Amino acid sequence: MIDLHTHSTASDGTEPPAQVVASAVEAGLTTVALTDHDTTLGWTDASEAARRLGIALVPGIEVSCARGRRSVHLLAYLPDSTHPALVAELEQARDSRETRLDRMVDRMAADGLPVSVESVRAEVEEGATPGRPHIADALVRAGAVAHRDEAFAHLLSDRGPYYVGHYAPDPVRAVEVVRAAGGVPVVAHPLSVTRAGTVGDELLEEMVAAGMAGIEAHHRDHDPDAVRHLVDLAASLDVVVTGSSDYHGDGKQNRLGERTTTPEVLERIEALATGSEVVRP
Structure with missing residues (x-):
């Protein structure tokens, strides 16, 4: 089984990169991708664990994008992590997340919520990409909410x-x-109703024209009608269809391997990649 979308403590997951790989083995996966938000921080530890535990690892990133108020997430598989333009984009995104987090926390504290910049920073692993889930974790720890889902x-x-x-x-x-x-x-969960706006066909077509190679159609945030629509759209655009769990450890209910990708699709992704390679034991 192949799961191409997971998160670790390098961004907003709750398990360290090596533990995500170990959990993938326990779940019966043969291949797992680590796709933390706007960072490659977990690649080294995950790669070492994959070789040790006998599972293939696809190094990736989930790049946070936006057009207007519409949030778009882009899964980037097997890029060169040292490419200057990619490094610059990721650094700018992470720096912006830092200041954004402080402003959100200040607003919440001013309204009497039991959270502070310090308590939120304590939830972020050193060097990890900070995000709203870390505010949620601080709120959970303070007893203000029971779970991340309640905070969101x-x-x-x-x-x-x-x-x-x-x-x-x-x-x-x-x-x-x-x-x-x-x-x-590959665009991630484009028709998710839990995020800031779905990604319409016109924008997906524009992204494909720019070089996008696939659509993550099989995702728990997509109902059957959404899956059918995205599979048909992918066929018409001649791009691959992936399925993934979007695993965050205890941070979400998503289970490793609950949605999967076929070996043929992974082969096509590998054939298109020139930046890095799948790590195999």
Whole structure:
């Protein structure tokens, strides 16, 4: 089984990169991708664990993009992690997330919520990409909410009272940068209703014209009608269809391997990649 979308403590997952790989083995996967938000921090530890535990690892990134108020997430598989344009985009995104986090926390603290910049920083692993889930974890630790999902239902929602935006590249620009870095771009959960706006067909077509190679159709945030639509759209655009768990450890209910990708699709992704390679035992 192949799962091409997971997160570790390098961004907003709850398991260290090596433990994500170990959990993938326990779940019966043969291949797993580590796709932390806007960072390659976990690649080394995950690669070492994959070789040791006998599972293939696809190094990746989930690049946070936006067009207007519409949030778009782009999975970048097998890029060159040292490519200057990619490094610059990721650094700018992470720097913006840092300041955005502080502003959100200050707003919440001013309204009497039991959270501070210090308590949120304590939830972020050194060097990891900070994000709203870390605010949620601080709120859980303070007893203000029971789980991340409760925090995101209102307090941390894109439409909530404390939301602050952050820098994110236009999705077409992101596709071009990933391609330039030798990576293979695949849009993540484009019809998810839990995020700030779904990604319409017109934008997906524009991203494909720029070099996007696939659509993550099989995802728990997509109902059957959404899956059918995305599979048909992918066929018409001649791009691959992937399935993934979007695993975050205890941070989400998503289970490793609950949605999977076929070996033939992974082979096509590998054939398109020139930036890095699948790590095999």
